[in-house]
Amino acid sequence: MRRDVFQAIADPTRRAILSLLAMGAMTPTALAEHFDSSRQAISKHIQILTECQLVKQEQTGREIYYHFNSKKLKEVDKWLQPFRATWDTRFDQLDALLKNNKNKKS
Amino acid sequence: MIATKETIYTKDAANKKMSVVREFDAPVAQVWKAWTETKYLDQWWAPKPWKAVTQSMDFREGGTWLYYMQGPEGERHYCRNDYKTIVPNKSFSGLDAFCDEKGNINTDFPRMDWKTSFTPIGDRTRVDIEITFASEEDMQKIVEMGFKEGFSAAHVNLDELLASK
Numbered sequence: 001m002r003r004d005v006f007q008a009i010a011d012p013t014r015r016a017i018l019s020l021l022a023m024g025a026m027t028p029t030a031l032a033e034h035f036d037s038s039r040q041a042i043s044k045h046i047q048i049l050t051e052c053q054l055v056k057q058e059q060t061g062r063e064i065y066y067h068f069n070s071k072k073l074k075e076v077d078k079w080l081q082p083f084r085a086t087w088d089t090r091f092d093q094l095d096a097l098l099k100n101n102k103n104k105k106s
Numbered sequence: 107m108i109a110t111k112e113t114i115y116t117k118d119a120a121n122k123k124m125s126v127v128r129e130f131d132a133p134v135a136q137v138w139k140a141w142t143e144t145k146y147l148d149q150w151w152a153p154k155p156w157k158a159v160t161q162s163m164d165f166r167e168g169g170t171w172l173y174y175m176q177g178p179e180g181e182r183h184y185c186r187n188d189y190k191t192i193v194p195n196k197s198f199s200g201l202d203a204f205c206d207e208k209g210n211i212n213t214d215f216p217r218m219d220w221k222t223s224f225t226p227i228g229d230r231t232r233v234d235i236e237i238t239f240a241s242e243e244d245m246q247k248i249v250e251m252g253f254k255e256g257f258s259a260a261h262v263n264l265d266e267l268l269a270s271k
Binding site for chain 2: 097102
C-alpha cells in the first residue's frame with residue numbers, strides 16, 4: 001500500500017490527530033481520549049502517520065510520546081508547484097494574447 | 107519578454123478545493139472573451155508545448171466545449187467542459203472531464219468543478235478560479251496528474267531558457 005503525506009492527510013481523523021499533536025506531544029492514552037473511535041482505530045491511524053513520517057514516537061521513561069514532525073508537512077505545500085508551472089505558462093500566454101489584441105485595436 | 111504577474115494559489119484540502127487568482131492587463135469584456143470564445147481559448151488554454159484545438163463549442167448553460175490537447179509528439183487528449191451557469195462578463199461555472207473524440211466521458215479520471223469569476227479593477231481584470239473536487243481521492247489523483255503536466259511545462263521553460271543562452 002502506498003504511504004505518503006497526501007494519503008496521510010486525506011483522512012479527517014488523521015488530520016485531527018495532527019492538529020492535536022501540533023500543539024504538543026501526547027501519550028497514546030491522552031490522544032485516544034479525544035476521539036470516540038476505539039483505541040485500536042487510533043493506533044492504526046498513528047501507524048500510518050508514523051510510516052509517512054508525520055509523527056515520531058519517542059520513549060520517555062515508561063511512556064511513549066507521539067510528536068508531530070512539521071518538517072514533513074512542508075512537502076504538502078510542494079504539491080501545488082506543478083499546478084503553478086502549468087498555470088503560469090497558461091497565464092503568460094493569455095497575457096500575450098490580450099496584449100496582442102490591444103495593439104491590433106489601437 | 108512577458109512581464110511576470112503574481113498568481114495566488116491556495117489549497118484547502120479539507121474542503122477539497124483549490125483556488126487560483128490572477129490579474130490581467132485588459133478590461134473585463136476582453137478577458138471574458140479570451141476565456142469563453144474558442145478562437146482565443148485555442149491560443150492560450152494549453153500550456154506550451156501543448157496546443158488546444160476546439161472540436162465544438164456551445165457556450166451556454168447546459169452546453170459543452172469539446173476540445174483536445176495536442177502534445178509535441180502529436181498525442182491527443184480529448185477534454186470536455188460542461189457549462190452549468192453563465193453570467194456574461196461576471197462568471198461561469200462548469201464540470202470538466204477527459205473523454206474520447208465523441209465526448210464520451212472517461213470515468214477513470216476525476217472530474218473537476220470550476221467556477222471562474224471576473225472582477226473589473228479599473229481597466230484591469232481580476233480572475234478568480236475556484237476548483238472543487240468530488241472527493242479527497244479525486245484531489246489526490248489530480249495532484250499526481252498535475253505533477254506530470256507541470257513537469258512537462260517546466261521542461262519547456264527550461265528548454266527556452268537554455269535556447270536563449
